[in-house]
Amino acid sequence: MTIPTGAIGFGAMRLADADIWHGPADRPAAVKLLRRVAELGVPLIDTADVYALGDNEALIAEALHPYPDGLLIATKAGETRPSPGEWVPVGNPAYLKQQAELSLRRLRVDHIPLFYLHRIDPLVALEDQLGALVELREAGKIGTIGLSEVSVEQLDAALRITAIGAVQNAYNVGDRTHEAVLDRTTELGIAFVPFYPVAASNTVVKEVAGELGATPAQVSLAWLLRRAPNMLPIPGTTSEAHLAENLAAADLELGDERFDRLQAFAGG
Numbered sequence: 001m002t003i004p005t006g007a008i009g010f011g012a013m014r015l016a017d018a019d020i021w022h023g024p025a026d027r028p029a030a031v032k033l034l035r036r037v038a039e040l041g042v043p044l045i046d047t048a049d050v051y052a053l054g055d056n057e058a059l060i061a062e063a064l065h066p067y068p069d070g071l072l073i074a075t076k077a078g079e080t081r082p083s084p085g086e087w088v089p090v091g092n093p094a095y096l097k098q099q100a101e102l103s104l105r106r107l108r109v110d111h112i113p114l115f116y117l118h119r120i121d122p123l124v125a126l127e128d129q130l131g132a133l134v135e136l137r138e139a140g141k142i143g144t145i146g147l148s149e150v151s152v153e154q155l156d157a158a159l160r161i162t163a164i165g166a167v168q169n170a171y172n173v174g175d176r177t178h179e180a181v182l183d184r185t186t187e188l189g190i191a192f193v194p195f196y197p198v199a200a201s202n203t204v205v206k207e208v209a210g211e212l213g214a215t216p217a218q219v220s221l222a223w224l225l226r227r228a229p230n231m232l233p234i235p236g237t238t239s240e241a242h243l244a245e246n247l248a249a250a251d252l253e254l255g256d257e258r259f260d261r262l263q264a265f266a267g268g
Contacts, residue, residue: 001113001143003166003191004072005230008221008250009044010037010243011195012060014236016052019084023055029238034063036240038071040247046168046193046234048076048118049099050087057106065108074114074166074193075103076148078121078129091121093132100136114166116146120154130161146193152184159188166191166232173223173262174199186228197224197233204265208258214249217242221249223262 013020015030024030037045045064047056057075067073077099080090096117103112115136117129136142144165147158158164167185169178171194185192199205199220209219217235224233235246254262 004043005191005232007043008247009046009232009234010042011234011236012045012047012056013051014238016056020051021084023052023059030059031063033240038064038068044072044074046074049103050079050081054106057103061108072113075112076116076118079118089119089121091124091129093128096132100141113143114146115142116148118148126157127161130158134162152180164190166193168193168195170196172197172199173220174202182228186230191232192230193232193234197235214252215245218249218252222252222254226254226259
């Protein structure tokens with residue numbers, strides 16, 4: 001499976017409520033939006049087993065199954081939600097395999113092409129956590145294994161255990177905490193999938209947007225796509241207008257001077 005880097009995907013988490021606890025208040029509108037995502041040729045939809053306690057996956061299947069050719073669905077396991085305000089990593093191998101089975105059921109598939117360890121559980125050996133995913137891959141239930149919110153050291157440790165095809169960390173033009181992780185994935189040819197890819201509004205992004213007749217969100221996404229060839233941002237939205245706006249960023253040319261100005265803004 002080839003992960004479609006250099007493109008803009010869709011993060012489905014926003015289709016849950018504000019606490020990511022319940023499904024959308026307007027389910028027909030969410031179904032309509034997901035169908036528009038597919039119609040516009042978005043190559044990847046990102047979800048997780050804990051978004052709306054699994055309902056996010058079920059919503060995607062309701063809207064799009066059977067999935068069109070060229071659309072990759074990625075999901076995750078390894079994070080739990082004991083309450084709306086808690087996110088707790090659980091890397092017990094039996095739990096991870098159970099959650100993969102539930103994701104398969106909710107997505108109505110027998111194979112998930114990209115499956116992430118949502119968070120590394122510090123209480124469980126990494127070999128055991130990834131070992132569960134390797135077993136799932138060997139059984140044909142998942143394809144590429146991904147990691148989320150990891151350091152360079154954790155990525156390198158994982159690579160000593162098995163192949164890693166994607167890393168999903170928070171990253172945008174205004175928050176480059178994981179710059180070293182991006183550089184390491186670029187060096188290794190691993191897809192980098194930034195969540196929260198749209199920077200908070202700031203002077204430089206606004207200036208560049210005004211010069212180009214674009215929106216700040218478009219400038220943020222265009223900067224990401226130019227920043228590295230292995231980039232696959234996954235902005236989320238509940239609006240068809242914002243969806244079209246985000247996807248149009250793929251055609252926005254920043255030029256060298258504006259790109260450099262954005263780079264310098266956050267010290268990148």
